Amino acid sequence: MADYSWPEADRRALIGSRPARLDGPVKSTGFAKYPSDQNPSGLLAAKILTCPHAHARIVGIDTSAAEAMPGVRVVHVIQGEGAEIQWAGDEVAAVAAVTEEVARDAVRAIRVDYEVLPHFVTEENRDGAPDARAAGERAEGDPDAAFAAAHRTVERTLGMPQMAHMCLEPHGQVCSWDGDELEVHASTQAVSTLAGQFATELGVPASQVRIRTEYMGGGFGSKFSPDRWGIVGAELARKAGAPVKLFLERDQEVTVAGSRPSAFARIRAAADEQGRLVAWDSDSWGSGGLPGTGQTPLPYVFSRLPNRRLRHTSVPTNLAGSRAWRAPNHPQACFLTMAVLDDLADELGLDPIDFLDRNLDLTGRADTYREQLAIAGEMASWKERWQPRGRTREGAVHRGLGVSVHTWGGRGHSSNCDVTVHPDGAVEARIGSQDIGTGTRTIVAQVLAETFGLELHEVRVSLGDNVYPQSGPSGGSSTVGGVTASTRRAAQDALREVLVHVAPRLGAEPEQLVAGGGRVFVDGDASRGMSWREAAAQIGGAPISVQGRNPGPGRLISSGVGGVQIAEVEVDVETGVVRVERMIAVQDCGLVINRRLAESQVYGGLIMGVGYALYEEWIPDPVSGRLLNADMEFYKLAGLVDVGSLEVHMMTGPGYDERGVIGLGEPPVISPGAAISNAVANAIGVRVPYLPLTPDRVLDALAGRGGPA
Amino acid sequence: MTDDAKRSGLSRRSFLCSGAAGALSGGLAAGLLPGDAAGAAAVTDAEAPDTVGPGPVEIELEVNGATRRLAVEPRVTLLDGLRDRLDVTGPKRVCDRGTCGACTVLEDGRPIYACSRLMIESAGRSITTVEGLGSPDAMHDVQQAFVENDAQQCGYCTPGFVVATAALLARHPAPSEQEIEAGLGGNLCRCGTYKGIRAVVEGAGGGGVSGG
Structure with missing residues (x-):
């Protein structure tokens, strides 16, 4: 089996260096078109009506005034009569109209009658929580004896509240239908997985859903799903027969589009006379909105602490459910x-x-x-x-x-990358990943250029589109490992194919050849070589195209x-x-x-x-x-x-x-x-x-x- | 009465009486065109309680060096007008409330929050957005410095920061800490690129970065 590895330190031209991010110029000049910047011809603007109550039942909804407004194209009821709303900000109806201003007017013209129900939103006082539930208790060793024998013990009640992701580009997308083919410019961390989720909700094959995210304005763990507003945006576009832009307003973004769960705990910890930890007892609680929240990993880092007891209580509240927040x-x-x-x-x-x-x-x-x-x-x-x-x-x-x-x-996720070498020497990678601001585009290019011994500007990277090979969502620090490993494997394989064609011309075995400095040459004898362009010309008329995968062989991550x-x-x-x-x-x-x-x-x-x-x-x-x-x-x-x-x-x-x-x-x-x-x-x-x-x-x-x- | 209001021939009071939302500080009449679609009279007499809107008002303004004519409702912000009507999408809508600075543009050379300005207030004026400072192939020094100092991650706050930084350095080529706070304290980033932005600003004195 072929060997996959990173070059030794003294053979790295680009890996470990400090090149500027490749999309820096388009970003710093405002030329980068984010999903929220897409303005296709005939575009309609959509707005969402949200529920002002933290807990309520819809007893009536009247959209007639909105429907009658000039410029309104579609009024779509998301949750109708009888629906029980569990948090303020939950989506009730949506409007697509010729301008944002008209869409806002129309949303305001929708009349909804609610039966307001009791709510609970302040989980730091769990005693008042109506639905608090035990969510795990475990003990190891003998904490009671260890505390009794300890030299020093402290007891503290500590906590941190829920907080927001606050992505600067709000959640949302532009949806366009061409017949029964849907194209979505989505602000997402998950280009390759979104299509299937849209497809299921909309009743079309996933093969007819295109997701595009060339740039996106921050996710931090909150942008892995189409979300209800994604599906609604696609429905509005389908009904209107026109593209629809639907991005959340800032208040909606803060309220429903991502929060980090709170965490509170009464903790006792003890040490012996040598200052060694000997016992831990934590009684924790927290909330991630309606779903409550699970136990955080306590005691953190010092996880081999002996004699510990952990109890956790999950406290559901009438707030929108939390999302993965960075780490x-x-x-x-x-x-x-x-x-x-x-x-x-x-x-x-x-x-x-x-x-x-x-x-x-x-x-x-x-x-x-x-x-x-x-x-x-x-x-x-x-x-x-x-x-x-x-x-x-x-x-x-x-x-x-x-x-x-x-x-x-931080282990690399599942990733596939197509690397193509053209007979004119052009090298490109296509990967269904996304650059959420971390520099994914740049590091893929570095791996590609490093492998073929080229300059960064001599290779091309295409990502942010689900027509490219599947690569995992960007979450949990998994992207850099996934995309560099799949790219390296593909690039090493593609290079080896090129070298098979080049070797006879240089009177050498393919295994003796290396690529570097824009040339292919015999390792240890740089005079026996040729330019990269000349080397690529040896492959014949058709390009070489290879897919690399992660996980895969070799110790790359x-x-x-x-x-x-x-x-x-x-x-x-x-x-x-x-x-x-x-x-x-x-x-x-x-x-x-x-x-x-x-x-x-x-x-x-x-x-x-x-x-x-x-x-x-x-x-x-x-x-x-x-x-x-x-x-x-x-x-x-x-x-x-x-x-x-x-x-x-x-x-x-x-x-x-x-x-x-x-x-x-x-x-x-x-x-x-x-x-x-x-x-x-x-x-x-x-x-x-x-x-x-x-x-x-x-x-x-x-x-x-x-x-x- | 402010100079602006004198220029427009429209007093603050008469504008507010017109029922249009927001406060006037720009030259309204200067860019108003006669015979606009909604039939609003051209505003010429400060004493008359003239009105514009609520229907679209025809205006003319300069955006990145090009003269643009369009009809907008008075309630449309400069930001939404640029983004939605003129497809000038460099300025970003983030807070939409004059807090984060992602929509910062230059109006007659001065940095303003485009979300907190009605587009009709910018009639007759010259707007420069981040796209107007430079292009990927011919970047403004500040844009180049943002790239070199990695002063951007997701890049959504970047257009506002670039414009605010250019305006700051145009006025203060080697800004003090207080000038930096005044010039960039009204812009926010979520990815955490302040280290790079500070390097852009602090490197400006001797680093060849200039504003304007």
Whole structure:
């Protein structure tokens, strides 16, 4: 069987280098056409009427006024009389009209009568939850005996609320029918799987559904499905006989199109006199809206902690169901665990890095974390600058350092890639993947160009279309491994076919030949070679086309990474305002394809992390059941000046590169909440038990007033 | 009365009396064409309670150097007019509420939120969107610097950031921290590209990046 592998370090021209992303110019000039930018001829605009009540039954719906409005083409009832609505913002009806303004008028003209039913939206107080249900209890070892024998124990109640994905391009699509063939320009993370889902709902064969996503404006785990508005958009287009653009308005986007589940827990943790963790007891709960939510992985990272008991309660609420949010469950588990361990270190009188280090054998990758803690500590001058809690202040401003560790899998997903070599030397890859902003287009091109010894601009990559070979949805940091492995296998096979044709001309065996620097030549004797163009001409009149797959043979990818982050903050104890001064991230992800893009992923994770640590939360109104901040004024993202100085250290080279490619999108967003919370505790001397670390919560903690629940 | 209102011959009060939504700050009459489709009288007398709309009003404005004529209802924002009527889709609709800056365009050289402007307010004015600054083959220095510093991921906030950055650097070639905050604090990114954007701005002083 043919060998599939990455080139050795001294033979890499592009892999591991820092080329700029290939779609940078079209994006920075506004020439990139996103799904929401598609304006086909005859386009209609669609708007959705949503339910204003968190729980209600529709007792009547009258669309006649809307239907009579000039410019209205189709009025479509999504949920009619008798339907029970379970969250505010759920879709009731939709209108397609000649302009957005007319569609909005028409939506407003639809009259719906509701029987309003009782609702529940505030899960942090689970005692008041009508439908809370036990969702698992397990124990290992003898926690009661271990707590009784322990040297120090801490008990904390901590939590973080639901928050939004807040994709800047809202969810939605442009649907066009040509007979019974449907084309959808969708803002999606799942080009190859969407067609089947549309087809099932619409009663057409999947082979007649085309999905196109050349560019898309962010997903973060919320854009894997056609969603109801996708199906409705296609129905509207079918009924109207015209293309229909349906993208959610911002309030709808925030309310129904993606949230991260909340997580709360009362946790006890204990250590012995040597500062070794000996017992854990957590009683957790949380909500992902109507479906409730499962147990987060506690205790996080230190999963071999002996003597532990876990209980979990799922708390359904009358809010739209949560979606996978970048590194599902991990940021929550990380905050709950690392905050308690940090408090325990303080109780033991230990430097938290020292405390973590003493317990690394309870993790799955002690050596990695030890190395990363040392590097991160060095970058932060931790040994010189860290002081026990509450000792670093200048007037009202207190400073603090906090640390956290995290882990992720990141194995490459199922992927197929067609690589074609044309007789004129043109090389292209076609892959049913999507570039959601991570740089997929660029890394596929790097692998392709590297394999054929060409420059990046000499190869062509086509993606974002389900006519190309199936490649998995972009989620869970699975894309980089999947697409680079399938592309490399296809490219290596295609090159080998070319070399079979070239070898006789060079009087060599195909196995002796290599491609590099725009040439094909005998390995070790560059004078015996020819240009790539000349080499390609040897294949005859027809192109060579090969499909590569993942999973497949050869060690191209693996999974399992560790990361360490350190946060440095300033807290004004008079105003309660927290400022992140500096974030340090040390991260491994195996073989890095593109250093620049990899670092961008980590910077992005840190910045998103500052957002949920300090600002971001869904605020449901217990009275109306609606979100109070379904906008961008009061649902606050971190801005350019809010994120402090960011420093990233990627673990690469021997010991990391040979693991192959591992995903990176999720890991860097996991630790910031914990690291920043720990830095605040270090600064002010008490734990602020709740994220985000808003001024009121900081002041409450300083005044010794409560936490959640 | 503001200069703008004087120029348009329409007072703020009379505009609001007309029942059209929103506040006036642009030169309405300057770009209004006589005999528009809805039959609204050309606005010439500040004393008369003239009205425009609610039907479409014919206007003329310059977009990326080209003169564009169209009829829009007064309630249509500049952003929606650009995107939906003129197919100028560089400016993005994200918050639609003057918070995120993804719709930032230059109006007569000044950065504005296109979502918070009625298109008729821009009548007679010159609008430059991100597409008007440069093209993939002939990028503006700021666009080039965004590429080189990887100041973009999904790219949906990028058009607004590029325009705001160009405007900032045009006024302050080597901006202070306060000037950066004032110039770019009104733009938001979700992927987390601020490190690259900051490198664009801070590299501008000596890096050959210029605004305008």
